[in-house]
Amino acid sequence: MLDEPDEKSNEDLMGSVRLGNRHAFEVLINRHQRSVLNFIFRFLGNRTDAEDLTQEVFLRVWKAAGTYKPDAKFTTWLYRIATNLCINRQHAIRIRRLFVQSHIQEQIQNSKDSSIIGESAGILSPEERLIDSEQSVRLLNALNELPTSQRVAIVLRIYDEMSYQEIAQIMDRSVSSVDSLLIRAKKNLHRKLVEKK
Amino acid sequence: MKTCQNIRKNLSAYQDGEVGTAEKDVIEAHLRSCKACANQHEALLKAYRMLKSLPAIEPTPEFSRQIMDRATRVQEAFWVRSLGQALRLLPTPSAIVAAAVVGLLLGTLSGNFLTKRQFRPAWTLSAFHSDQALTLASVRAFDATPPGSFAEGYLQLAGQNPERSYEK
Numbered sequence: 001m002l003d004e005p006d007e008k009s010n011e012d013l014m015g016s017v018r019l020g021n022r023h024a025f026e027v028l029i030n031r032h033q034r035s036v037l038n039f040i041f042r043f044l045g046n047r048t049d050a051e052d053l054t055q056e057v058f059l060r061v062w063k064a065a066g067t068y069k070p071d072a073k074f075t076t077w078l079y080r081i082a083t084n085l086c087i088n089r090q091h092a093i094r095i096r097r098l099f100v101q102s103h104i105q106e107q108i109q110n111s112k113d114s115s116i117i118g119e120s121a122g123i124l125s126p127e128e129r130l131i132d133s134e135q136s137v138r139l140l141n142a143l144n145e146l147p148t149s150q151r152v153a154i155v156l157r158i159y160d161e162m163s164y165q166e167i168a169q170i171m172d173r174s175v176s177s178v179d180s181l182l183i184r185a186k187k188n189l190h191r192k193l194v195e196k197k
Numbered sequence: 198m199k200t201c202q203n204i205r206k207n208l209s210a211y212q213d214g215e216v217g218t219a220e221k222d223v224i225e226a227h228l229r230s231c232k233a234c235a236n237q238h239e240a241l242l243k244a245y246r247m248l249k250s251l252p253a254i255e256p257t258p259e260f261s262r263q264i265m266d267r268a269t270r271v272q273e274a275f276w277v278r279s280l281g282q283a284l285r286l287l288p289t290p291s292a293i294v295a296a297a298v299v300g301l302l303l304g305t306l307s308g309n310f311l312t313k314r315q316f317r318p319a320w321t322l323s324a325f326h327s328d329q330a331l332t333l334a335s336v337r338a339f340d341a342t343p344p345g346s347f348a349e350g351y352l353q354l355a356g357q358n359p360e361r362s363y364e365k
Contacts, residue, residue, distance in 0.1 A: 022265070022268075025265075025268065026261060026265055029261045029264050029265070030261055033256050033260060033261060033264070034253070034255065034256055037254060037256050037260075038253045038254060041254050042251065047254060050254070051256075051257075051260070054256075054260075054264075055260075055263060055264050055267060058264045058268070059264070059267055059268060059271060062268045062271065062272075063271060135247075135250070136251055136252065139247060139248055139250070139251045140251070142248075143248070154248070157213060158245065158248050158249055159249075159251075159253075163215070164210070164213070164215050179209065179210050179215070182209045182210075182213070183206070183208070183209040186209055186241045186244055186245065187241070189244040189245075189247075189248060190240050190241060190243070190244040193243075193244050193247050193248075194240060194243050194244055194247075
C-alpha cells in the first residue's frame with residue numbers, strides 16, 4: 001500500500017508536490033514541521049521568529065518544488081532552505097535589535113515611565129516559561145553567541161542527529177570542515193556553559 | 198604529546214560516532230591511559246549533554262493549516278499575477294481602436310491608389326460600352342482576383358498579372 005501518501009518517501013511526495021498535489025504537501029508539512037521549527041528556534045532563540053520562519057521555509061518548498069531534483073535527499077534540501085533563511089533572518093534581527101535598543105533608550109530618556117519596557121516583555125505561556133527557565137536561557141544564549149557556521153553545525157548534529165556527511169551537504173562544505181566546526185563549537189560551548197558556571 | 202593532540206582532534210568525531218572501528222579502539226585505549234585527554238573528553242560530553250537537555254517546542258495544532266492557507270494565497274496570487282502580466286501584454290482598448298482606424302484609412306488609400314486606373318464606375322462609360330463593361334465586370338467578379346480588389350492590386354504591383362483588365 002505504498003500508494004498512500006502517508007507511507008510514501010519524502011522524495012516521492014516531493015514528486016507529487018511538483019505536480020501541484022496539495023495533500024502530498026500537507027503530509028510533508030506534518031512530517032517535518034516539528035524538526036524544522038525546533039532547528040530554527042535553537043538557531044534564533046525566539047519562538048515567534050521560529051514559527052514565522054518555519055512557515056516561510058515550507059512556502060519556499062511549495063513555490064520552488066519545480067526546482068527540486070528528485071535525486072537529492074529531501075531533508076538536505078529542506079534544511080538548506082531553512083539554514084539560508086535563518087542566516088538572512090539573523091541579519092534582520094540584528095538590525096531590528098539595534099533599532100529597538102536605540103528606540104528604548106530614547107523612550108527612557110523621554111519618559112521615566114518604565115511600564116513601556118514591562119509591556120514589551122509580554123506575558124509568557126507555560127511552555128515559554130519552561131523554555132524561559134534559567135538553564136534553557138543559558139543554553140540558548142550560549143548557542144546564540146556561537147559564530148553562525150558553528151551554530152548551524154552543532155544544532156544539526158546535536159538536535160537533528162545528522163551525520164557529518166549530511167551536514168556538509170547542507171552547509172556546502174567538506175566533511176573535514178564540518179568536523180573542525182563541531183570541535184570548535186563544542187569547545188566554545190564548554191567554555192560558556194561549564195567553565196563559566 | 199603528539200598523540201594527545203591527534204586524539205583531541207578526533208574526540209568530537211569519536212563522540213559523534215564518526216570514526217572507524219580501528220580509530221575508535223585507539224582513542225578508547227588512549228583515554229584509559231591519559232587522564233588529561235579523558236578530562237577533555239568528559240568536558241566536551243558535559244557541554245553536549247547540557248545542550249541536549251534543552252526542551253523542544255511543539256507546533257500549535259493549527260500550524261500546518263496556517264501553512265496550507267498561506268500556500269493557497271501564494272498560489273492564488275501567482276495566478277492573479279500571471280493573468281495580470283498576460284493582460285498587460287495586450288494593447289489598451291483605445292490603442293486597438295486607433296490601430297483599426299489607421300488600418301482602414303491606409304487600406305482605403307492604398308486600395309484606391311492601386312486600382313483607380315483599372316476600375317471606373319459604370320456611369321463614366323459611354324452608353325454604348327456600359328452594357329458590355331457591366332457584363333465583363335460581373336463575369337470577372339468570380340475571378341480569384343476580382344477587378345478592383347486589393348488582391349488584384351497586389352498581384353499587379355508584384356508584376357504577376359501582366360495581362361490587364363477588360364478596359365484596355
